[in-house]
Amino acid sequence: MKRMRIGIAGLGTVGGEVAKLLLTRSDELAARAGCELDLVAVSARDRKKPRRVDLARAVWHDDPVTLARAELDVVVELIGGEGGPAHALVEAALKSGKSVVTANKAMLATHGAALAALAEASGAALKFEAAAAGGIPIVKALRESLIAYGIVAVRGILNGTCNYILTEMEKTGRSFEAVLKEAQEKGYAEADPTLDVGGGDTAHKLALLSALAFGVAPDLAQMSVNGITGISAEDIGFAREFGYRIKLLGVARATARGIDQRVEPAMVKAGTPLADVEGAFNAVVADAGEAGPFFFEGRGAGEAPTASAVIADIVDIARGAVGPAFGRAAASLRPISPPPPDSRLSAFYLRFKVLDVPGVLAEIAGTLAQSGVSIESMIQRARNPGEPVSIVMITHECGETKLARALNVIARSDKVVAAPCMIPMEAG
């Protein structure tokens, strides 16, 4: 039987798990791969750290970048980070004709098209199933399966930490800050949660899904990104009253005027597939035109789901699948041309915090009407004399720019005590 020589750079939870699978499931994986998967080299920061499997047979590299010059067929990059040693290693490996498997979404969202071109030039594979939605095989599905009719839109819950926080906020009624703190204590959220709760991690993953779906080069610059730090328990409660849930979505959509990419909290109708995704799970809806919507759900992070995706990529390469990284020649990946910023039409959830004085509703409704924004439904809470009161509404479809301008006018009213909250409604 043939053998494929593998080197792993980065032996954290995922790297350690990939190594363990290669060593403990070698017969089954060889049957799937059609060849022995031989872990011959590893690199990590601390050689002395105890590992869960015996790596004595693998050659140790202090410098991960030297893996690119070792006698290897595949380099598994699990160091992470947009640039630095991860990028240097991947670049060097691909240049030397070694295939690369990586979970590094930050690197690919920024350097993806250039790395894909390097891989093509040397005949190497560049695979990244683990970089988006963890164990869910959405990269493969978009690259290889849902191609006949083209993709109209991809919508996903791509960050388990955010979905966990939003789910806990809904279940317990607690604030974002309180739930985040608990998640950090339990190890579900990072000490510095910015990349997760700020939407950046979702943006990295969306850039990859967008590239696969639409044949474009990944481009974070052409993306509007908002996180969940501004979501209040009150908004989650009102969402529920209206029959919605608030989810942090990554949405990429082919419109007549360009490819619209956005990461934002959105109101998703309860009972639709995305609305029902709970806790740390990830999910993606791929709207494949006439072939219909496809829905994928699974664990989006954690060592086992991520290692599962890495192993699938390794086996793919062993089976000779060295097609282009984004499903088509790197040179054919188009730049993303976003639609004009004022072209977005959507329905919105609005919340105003106002003084409980006569005429305030008339003033808000009047300003919205003047901007052509009409209201589909409204909730006004029972009055607490002397205290500010919330007025909540859902609009019919309207222009986002017009609505934002109207909200600016409303915010300046002396009856309005806080900046209005505005959350788009999105299909689930």
Added chain:
Amino acid sequence: MKRMRIGIAGLGTVGGEVAKLLLTRSDELAARAGCELDLVAVSARDRKKPRRVDLARAVWHDDPVTLARAELDVVVELIGGEGGPAHALVEAALKSGKSVVTANKAMLATHGAALAALAEASGAALKFEAAAAGGIPIVKALRESLIAYGIVAVRGILNGTCNYILTEMEKTGRSFEAVLKEAQEKGYAEADPTLDVGGGDTAHKLALLSALAFGVAPDLAQMSVNGITGISAEDIGFAREFGYRIKLLGVARATARGIDQRVEPAMVKAGTPLADVEGAFNAVVADAGEAGPFFFEGRGAGEAPTASAVIADIVDIARGAVGPAFGRAAASLRPISPPPPDSRLSAFYLRFKVLDVPGVLAEIAGTLAQSGVSIESMIQRARNPGEPVSIVMITHECGETKLARALNVIARSDKVVAAPCMIPMEAG
């Protein structure tokens, strides 16, 4: 640019759609495939029948089996049927080293392992994404993606007609017969619906998913198959009261004592992914051990979803993916060894139609208790004096064989007016 020569056998709705896609989306598909996809030959029953695309450039074959001798790289078999010309064509094509793409679940469920061996021997590909769950890329996911930890169980809603009928029965309260008749009039169900409502179509698909998941040869003989013809509106109503939905599931499960494959109506808890699948949609839960459950949903039939799957297989072959049909060497596919028939443990829904006389509940409960079956919850309807009354219960987990014996005893009681109904509870 290279080109791949394709012949299609069978120009029904799916075959016609595949031909249309190859001709009208040729640039996009060539970009994905890395070569021109050239439709050079077709075969169908009636040459004079008008087609939706101009097939004048393709060579017409009156006898589909002659496609196996034509100058082709890939034969697309969309004739259908377990044996006959479909099987003859596929066998001849694979023997001559031509790759085959097929949607033919009946053929593969019976001859799958033998055809996979033929393909391997000649170096041809045998691909069948369209044969299970239509456009959902579950064949690829099980063959290539969810392999690191092995699959513990696959559960699916694999027949859109049955799911449509059950959904309509639940929505309208009408009988199976009435909903089936309407579905036939609307063209949603075949004039002879046996293969769908009897569970045979689900069985064909489950045999393929089972083979992919567990590394076994597809084997319909080692499968218990029950359809939905015995499901009453009353049972669907009671299911709803208990918080369940009745779904026709195909379930394949690796147990300590063998691989358990069954097609049967099951009670699935409302709010779980499978319970919420409505209408003609298909869905699959793949339980991938430590990597967690994965859920896939999409259109399971119809020309566009099926053609989408066929095109994906064609592009795969163009990209050089000629790995073994079931994800591992045909010679390594093990025979299915099912668990002993009396080993099944499950909770069950039970419905008894009884005379409304004193002591009947005590008699039923007593017989169940003697067999070691304990009851989790029960509904007894308000009495209609003089008329038979339904007693409905959900058991705790118990041995199916013991329970069935107890039901036989109960059925012989002169207070029981109809055969008891017994539906297993299944995870969703």
